Amino acid sequence: MTAPLTAFGKVACLVILLALLALPVIGSDYLIDIGTEMLIFALFALSLNLIIGYSGNVSFGHAAYFAIGGYVNAILLTTYGWPLLPAFVTGVLAATLTAAVVAYFCTRLTDIYFAMLTLAFSMLVWAIAFKWRSVTHGDDGFVGVTVPALLDDRMRFYYFTVIIVVASIAVLWVITHSAFGRSLVAVRENLGRAGFIGIHTRRMRWQAFVVAGFFAGVAGALFGMLIKGMYVESAFWTQSAQVLIMTLLGGIYSFFGPIIGAAVLFMLERLTNEYTEYWPTVLGVILLVILLFLPDGLVGLGKRLTAKAKGKDKTEGAT
Amino acid sequence: MIDLIRDLSPGLATLLTNPQFAFIQLMNSISQGMNLFIIAAGLSLIFGVLKVINFAHGVFYMFGAYVMYSVSQEFGAPFWLGALAAAGALGLIALLIERTLFRQIYEAEHLMQLLLTFAIVLIMGDVAKIIWGTDQYSVSYPASMSGATDLGVTFYPTYRLMLCLIGPVILILLYWFAERTRWGRMTRAATQDREMLAALGVNVPVIYTSVFVIGSMLAGFGGALASPFSSPVPGMDATLIVDCFVIVIVGGLGSLWGSFVGALLYGLVFNFGSVIFPNAQDIFAFMLLLIVLLIRPWGLFGKPEAGGH
Amino acid sequence: MTVLLEIKNLWKDFGGFVATRDVSFDLEEGERHAIIGPNGAGKTTFFNLITGHMAPSKGTVKFRGRDITGMPPHKVVKLGLARSFQRINIFPRMTLFENVQVALMSREGQSTNMFKLCFDLHVEETYELLETVHLREAAHETAGELAYGKQKQLELAIALAEKPDVLLLDEPTAGMSPSETNEAIRLIDRITKERGLTLLFTEHDMGVVFGISDRISVLHHGEIIARGLPDEVRNDPDVRRIYLGEAADDAA
Incomplete structure (x- = not known):
């Protein structure tokens, strides 16, 4: 998961990038909306995987940083009439700073205790969004976000999202393939041993959490502008669980896995909702299938299939 | 002085000047705490032995409330029969889930186990919608407990008084089971070293099944007891499970006494918090959690995790 | 000779069980020093106390004159103390x-x-x-x-x-077959010589111990009961009674 891109990978990235740029030309309004939202969730899932796949801790409260980015940006734009750039940056910084504080405490713990503490902090964020009615409008939702005129257009907002998300993914790719990224995998693989080759493991895990909070904040800020509103559900633990499932579905042991997971889950949700209201059941069944049969996600499955086709017997590998 | 307090928080002023009001708040804290204890004790028991954080515990609680509604309101059975039916039904469901799904992943990472329980939440939430729809139901109090009892200081609802008593009874029963029975000794041994226990010829899977079933029955029973004042409705599980997490983490995961003390603390913080600063009670509960975690990350009665930093 | 590692009156108890009892110990630059002792003598605990994996109950650990008692592992290793572990x-x-x-x-x-x-x-x-x-x-x-x-x-x-300047190896040949053991020993021997490393290691295989160590310390119930050149230790009556008898059983 920290190896350089293969030739195939490079071509695939280029093709997807071109497809993203061409989508508005060939697609309907509906497709553009779906594309925008999918990109946002891809970034959200990818940011979470920095904590899960790379540092080896399960955050059950990642929605908190998404919600903080979204709320702060939306409130500054709408209530205080700030211009886009400062509002957006402040929103992302608020998410990052919160993540920095939370991570300071969470990284004292590992495993299930880490997961529970992240959950607790995120529920505190949820409770504040829920109760601080004068600012967030509580469970009525913060509706009618003022989107700057420049972006108040479906296609322009789509391209804005493409630029931000693709740039974010590129930065995340560099981070995960940096000296830090590879060392972080070592921390995940063997915390004790990593400490004894001189790696300050707690600081590494803290750093990963903060970066993840930053990009979750970016995704949240985009999301609030896309749907022109923020709702307390965005901070609730079920939202954290949903993005966790996206990450897991794609595969946590691969850089691009979470993006694929987010895209697939998102489309499945849209499709399912056309036919039935029981999307949770479908999601539950998908989750069961992953847990019982696809522990390394879709990317892992893909690798096993290609390996089989090539007649290799290796099932493990890294992107 | 009291005027200053009244300006800052009218609720606090009332608490200080009106002992009856304060007493009722105290009783509310205890009765809510005891109801939550019954549910949280099940969650903590399951974690203590199986090391699984069961997100589905909340949905089990919701099913308990729904079963209570069906048995006591639709079939007209007595209240207590409804409560027993709720516990029994959840015991059966838990048995089924443990045998078919959980057993597959006891050796997997904690994340996998946690997500498996989340899959159960999603599916059972829909199943509840299919069976009971999306209406909010009401469950009536048992006939003998619909009134209020004179406690000297003030009258207090008899049903809630009963909750205050049933909590300690469950605590003593669980304690007795854990400390005085063979089953209890086995489960405690299983929390420490399951391989060793298996090597000694103990049927560990049976212990796991029994713990999961009993823990889930407590959730169903607690849901049935809550149903008269917390009407069965879709989504009631999602906030309840978070309350239970707060309690068991504050008390210390896996500790029976911890969930008892945690539940009481939760009741106190929630009820007094909402009197003193209305509309902020949830925030207080999470603040309690954070303060405990910052001082004792493994909870009041928990033990530090092995090998942690 | 400079003393690289200086340990004074080190104690470690785990709720009443004393794993390390008043151990004082010097490791000199360039030497190859073996710690031997029966299973449960406290060898791994002793290593963990040096490298910061556990904090001692009492006593001090100094490396190149600097107090490193209770310093976290990731800092200890930066000073030039590297170790391997008994388990993979x-x-x-x-x-x-x-x-x-x-x-x-x-x-x-x-x-x-x-x-x-x-x-x-x-x-x-x-x-x-x-x-x-x-x-x-x-x-x-x-x-x-x-x-x-x-x-x-x-x-x-x-x-x-x-x-590292000092290499701490905790049972480097544990679980190896005889031929693997031989190869591993040759490797350790060659590397420490080539790189001029100071070596502190624990070992249960007596052939290995007497083959490559300059000095030997014997740990028993958390105490050092003998130390010296291989021949001195071999002929120490206490060691013969407590330890070598058991080692002979192992070999059989």
Whole structure:
């Protein structure tokens, strides 16, 4: 998961990038909306995987940083009439700073205790969004976000999202393939041993959490502008669980896995909702299938299939 | 002085000047705490032995409330029969889930186990919608407990008084089971070293099944007891499970006494918090959690995790 | 001779059970020192106290005159004390190359650098270290899939990557077949000589101990009961009674 891109990978990235740029030309309004939202969730899932796949801790409260980015940006734009750039940056910084504080405490713990503490902090964020009615409008939702005129257009907002998300993914790719990224995998693989080759493991895990909070904040800020509103559900633990499932579905042991997971889950949700209201059941069944049969996600499955086709017997590998 | 307090928080002023009001708040804290204890004790028991954080515990609680509604309101059975039916039904469901799904992943990472329980939440939430729809139901109090009892200081609802008593009874029963029975000794041994226990010829899977079933029955029973004042409705599980997490983490995961003390603390913080600063009670509960975690990350009665930093 | 590691009156008890009892000990620069003792004598605990994996109840550990008592492992290793572990302790889902490379990146203080791509970092030195432990060919295999003996060799390469002055090896041949043991000993012997390393190791195989150590200390019930040159220890009546009898059983 920290190896350089293969030739195939490079071509695939280029093709997807071109497809993203061409989508508005060939697609309907509906497709553009779906594309925008999918990109946002891809970034959200990818940011979470920095904590899960790379540092080896399960955050059950990642929605908190998404919600903080979204709320702060939306409130500054709408209530205080700030211009886009400062509002957006402040929103992302608020998410990052919160993540920095939370991570300071969470990284004292590992495993299930880490997961529970992240959950607790995120529920505190949820409770504040829920109760601080004068600012967030509580469970009525913060509706009618003022989107700057420049972006108040479906296609322009789509391209804005493409630029931000693709740039974010590129930065995340560099981070995960940096000296830090590879060392972080070592921390995940063997915390004790990593400490004894001189790696300050707690600081590494803290750093990963903060970066993840930053990009979750970016995704949240985009999301609030896309749907022109923020709702307390965005901070609730079920939202954290949903993005966790996206990450897991794609595969946590691969850089691009979470993006694929987010895209697939998102489309499945849209499709399912056309036919039935029981999307949770479908999601539950998908989750069961992953847990019982696809522990390394879709990317892992893909690798096993290609390996089989090539007649290799290796099932493990890294992107 | 009291005027200053009244300006800052009218609720606090009332608490200080009106002992009856304060007493009722105290009783509310205890009765809510005891109801939550019954549910949280099940969650903590399951974690203590199986090391699984069961997100589905909340949905089990919701099913308990729904079963209570069906048995006591639709079939007209007595209240207590409804409560027993709720516990029994959840015991059966838990048995089924443990045998078919959980057993597959006891050796997997904690994340996998946690997500498996989340899959159960999603599916059972829909199943509840299919069976009971999306209406909010009401469950009536048992006939003998619909009134209020004179406690000297003030009258207090008899049903809630009963909750205050049933909590300690469950605590003593669980304690007795854990400390005085063979089953209890086995489960405690299983929390420490399951391989060793298996090597000694103990049927560990049976212990796991029994713990999961009993823990889930407590959730169903607690849901049935809550149903008269917390009407069965879709989504009631999602906030309840978070309350239970707060309690068991504050008390210390896996500790029976911890969930008892945690539940009481939760009741106190929630009820007094909402009197003193209305509309902020949830925030207080999470603040309690954070303060405990910052001082004792493994909870009041928990033990530090092995090998942690 | 300079004293590299100076341990004074070290105690460690675990709720009443004393694992290390008033141990004082000097390790001199350039020597190869073995700690022996029956199972449960407290050898691994002793190592853990030195390298910061456990904090002692009492006593001090000094390295090059600097007090390192209770210092966390990641700081101890930066001072030049590297160790291997009794149980396999590697990064199983990473390649051998990556296993060694992360140690080199850590040594150079690059672990927290998020914007320096890792592909070209320390490539030559990584291959050299793998070559040293005869694992050059397997560089891009997954570490967790290697044979046991090779994983032990990889551990050695990871420890060497820190460019330590002192190498602490906790039972370097534990679980190895006789031929693997011989090869491992030759390797350790060669590396410590070539690099001028000071070596402190625990071992249960007496052939290994007497083969490569300059001095030996005997640990029994958490206490050092004898120390000296191999021949002195061999002829110590206490050691003969307590330890070598058991070792003879082991060999049988």
